[in-house]
Amino acid sequence: MFREAPGxxxxxxxxxxxxxxxxxxxxxxxxxxxxVDVWRxxxxxxxxxxxxxxxxxFKNFGTLAGTxxxxxxxxxxxxxxxxxxxxxxxxxxTRHFDENGICVYCELIAAEREAAVRVxxxxxxxxxxxxxxxxxxxxxxxxxxxxxxxxHDMADEEVDDLARILRRTLDAIRxxxxxxxxxLVVYSAPIDGYEVVFHWHLKILxxxxxxxxxxxxxxxxxxxxxxxxxxxxLRGALAPPNERA
Numbered sequence: 095m096f097r098e099a100p101g102x103x104x105x106x107x108x109x110x111x112x113x114x115x116x117x118x119x120x121x122x123x124x125x126x127x128x129x130v131d132v133w134r135x136x137x138x139x140x141x142x143x144x145x146x147x148x149x150x151x152f153k154n155f156g157t158l159a160g161t162x163x164x165x166x167x168x169x170x171x172x173x174x175x176x177x178x179x180x181x182x183x184x185x186x187x188t189r190h191f192d193e194n195g196i197c198v199y200c201e202l203i204a205a206e207r208e209a210a211v212r213v214x215x216x217x218x219x220x221x222x223x224x225x226x227x228x229x230x231x232x233x234x235x236x237x238x239x240x241x242x243x244x245x246h247d248m249a250d251e252e253v254d255d256l257a258r259i260l261r262r263t264l265d266a267i268r269x270x271x272x273x274x275x276x277x278l279v280v281y282s283a284p285i286d287g288y289e290v291v292f293h294w295h296l297k298i299l300x301x302x303x304x305x306x307x308x309x310x311x312x313x314x315x316x317x318x319x320x321x322x323x324x325x326x327x328l329r330g331a332l333a334p335p336n337e338r339a
Contacts, residue, residue: 156275
């Protein structure tokens with residue numbers, strides 16, 4: 095009834111800039127690319143550490159998102175256990191692959207790109223979109239358009255494109271949603287496999303609503319902004335293509 099384990103693992107803070115007022119949505123793209131590259135390198139290094147079962151890359155921006163440090167930063171945490179939330183996603187992805195022979199995320203991304211109504215932006219091998227069943231207003235995903243199971247699979251030449259679409263998306267969210275606090279999380283296949291059935295992706299979750307009793311009691315979400323409307327608003331707030339640098 096009261097199982098416990100030693101608190102082994104790693105908790106690292108990534109200082110994103112020497113400037114106290116720097117932000118990912120306003121930093122030069124080269125600087126954002128350096129941050130993304132550090133996330134990937136630390137993910138790779140920690141994934142190879144004995145007894146590590148999962149690595150989480152995340153950023154909390156603002157007090158509503160849980161940040162406790164004012165200086166721009168993100169975090170990389172390695173745990174000795176599999177992540178409960180990820181286990182459920184892996185179960186669903188595995189079942190879909192077993193039944194259909196294809197990654198469910200690859201199908202989802204292809205369908206969103208074809209429908210186009212929830213797509214926010216594309217840059218190189220990455221797409222940003224509002225998921226069809228978004229749990230909260232302006233929940234935004236960024237994912238590689240070609241299959242990549244784990245975050246550590248991202249190639250060197252793709253880092254700049256991910257930084258670019260991340261910066262543009264965050265800037266559009268800031269403009270559209272009046273500079274909200276937000277959480278950013280990278281979801282990736284765990285260390286011991288699942289690269290075939292899973293597809294890594296990055297989620298941006300603006301803190302625009304608070305889960306209340308119904309959500310907590312039912313495990314269902316109430317989203318007051320249709321993702322199609324959110325995508326339209328974000329597309330309208332994107333910087334022009336000549337401002338992508």
